[in-house]
Amino acid sequence: MTDPSTAASAAGVEAHEYVTAAEHAGSGKTRSLASDAWHDLRRRPLFLISALVIAVVLVMAAFPSLFTSVDPNYAELSRSRTGPSAQAWFGYDNQGADIFARVIHGARASIVVGVCATALTVLIGGALGLLAGYFGGWLDGLMSRVADVFFGLPFVLGAIVILASLDRTSTTEAWEIELLVILCISVLSWPVAMRITRSAAITAKQQDYVKAARALGASPARVILRHLLPNAVAPVLVYATIALGGFIGAEATLSFLGIGLRAPVVSWGVMIADSRDIVRVAPHALLFPAAFLTATVLAFVMLGDAVREALDPKGR
Template sequence: MTDPASLGTAGPLAEASHDLVAGPAATTDGPERPRSLAADAWHDLRRRPLFLLSVGLIAVLLVLAAVPQLFTSVDPSAGDLARSRQAPSAQAWFGYDLLGRDVFARTIHGTRVSIIVGVLATTLTVLIGGSMGLLAGFYGGWIDGMLSRFADVFFGLPFVLGAIVILSTFRESVGAGPVGITALVVLTMSALSWPVTMRIMRSAAIAARNQDYVRAARGLGASAPRVIWRHMLPNCLAPVLVYATIALGAFIGTEATLSFLGIGLRDPVVSWGVMISEARDYLRVAPFLLLFPAAFLAVTVLAFVMLGDAVREAFDPKGR
C-alpha cells in the first residue's frame, strides 16, 4: 500500500495539518498575556505627557540633590559682607544674600535638605499609618475601633498649632545641631500626618479582606501575618503610593512653611525654607532673595503633585 507521505500532494497537506494541530504554540507571536494592574498602569503612564514631564523635573531635582558640585563650586556658607544684597550678575546668577553668600549656590545645595526632609517624612508617615491601617482593616472589631479612635485624636489636631507645640517643647532637648533639628522636624510632620495614610490603608484592607483569595488563603490554614504580608499588602499599596507621591511634595512645602514661621530648620542648615525665612524682611529692597528659592520650591511641589495625579489616574481603571 502506498504511503501518503510519498505522494507529491501530501507535503502541503501535511504541513497544513501540522499547523492546525500545533495551533498558536507553533508560532512565536502567541496571544498577549493579560497584564496585572501595576503593569497596565505602567503601560498607561508611559503615554501620559504629564507623567513624563513630572518625572523629568524630579530627575533633575534628584541630580541637584545628589551632586550639587556639578552645578556650582561655590561654598554656600562662604559670605562677604561687602557683597551684601548685590543684585544678580554674571558672577552670581541669583545675587548675594544679606551676609554676602551666593544665592545660586545656596539654592542648589538647599535642594538636598528639602528633598531629604520630604522623603523621610513621607516614608515614616506611610510606615506608621500604613501598618496601623492594615492591622485595623484586617482584624476589625475592637482593634479597628481602638486604632481608629487613636487616629481621630491626631487627625483632629490643627497641623500648624500641633507643630508649634511639639517643636517649641522639644527643640531644646535635641540641641542646636542640624541633624537633631532636622530629625525633630521630620518626626513632627509624620506624627501629625499619619492618620490620613491610616484611613486610606484601612479602607483598602477592608475591601481586600472580603476577597476570595484572602478567604482561600485563610481557609487553607495560612497564618494572619502571612495573609497580610503575602496577599493583602500587595493589593492595598496602590492608593497609598498615590497619596505618598502627592504628600512628598506637600511635605517639602510644609518644611518651608515651618521654617518661615521660625519653628523649623534654621541656619546653618541650607534649605529653601530657611532661605525664604531669611529673605522675608527684604522683599521690597531685594526681591530676588525670595524669588529664586520660592520658584524652586514651587516647581518641586508642582512636579510631585503632577506625578501623583498621573499615577492616580493610571491606577484608576474607571478614569481611563
C-alpha cells in the first residue's frame, strides 16, 4: 500500500511542476501576425527566389556603377546591331550603344516610376477608402460611383488620352516626363486601393473595440488612424507588392506606345520601343531588356502571392 504522505508529496511535486510549466508558458511572448507571417515567409522558396531577384534589381537601380562603367548613352554607329561578344555581353543596339550598360542603368527609371506610382496610388486610394468605409452614407456612395467610372475606363485608352493631351515638347525635362507618367498611372489605378481599404474599414468598424472607442468619445481621426488603418495594412501591402510589378510593366507599355518615357531617358520600356524596328535583324536588342522586365514583374507578382498567403491565416 502506498504511504499517504508519500503520495501527497508526489502530488505536490507534480502540481508544482505543472504550475512552473504554466508560468513559463505564460511568460513566453506571443508572436504577432507580422512575425508569424515573416516566420512563414522564410520557409517559402517562392518568396526567397523573388526576394533575391528584386534585391538584385534594386541594387542595379541604386548602384549601376557596380555592374558596369560604360556610359549608357555613348554610341558608335560603326558597331550598330553587333551581336553579343566578350566586349559587350548583350551586344549593341541600333545606334551602337552597349545594351548591357543600358539594361543596368534602365532599371533605375523603371523602378522609380513603379515605386512612386505605387506609393501615390496607395496613398490616394487608401485615404479615400478609409474615409468612405468609416463615414459611409452619401460620402461612401459618391466615392464608390466615382471609382466605378474609373473602373470602366480602359487603362491604356485613359493613359493615351491623358498623356497625349498634355503639352510635351522636346525641351521638357526628363523628370517632368517621369512625373507625368507617375501621375497618370496613379490617377487611373487608385480605385483598386480604395476598394480594398474601404472593405477593411467597414469590417473593422463593426468590431466591438471600435464601437467602444467611439462610445468613449474618440474622434474620427483617432479611430481611423488607431483602429481602422492597422486592419487595412495587410491587404494593401499585398496589393502594393503586386501592383508595383504591374506599374513597371505599365511604364514599359506607355513608352512602347510613344506616350511614356522617351530618350534620352534610359529605361527598359524605352529600349523595347527603340528595338521594335530592328527586331528581325537584331533580336538581341529586344531580348535582353524584355527578359529583365519580365523577370522583375514576375518577381513582384510572386512576392505578392507569397505575402498574401503568409498574411492569410485561413489559407494555412
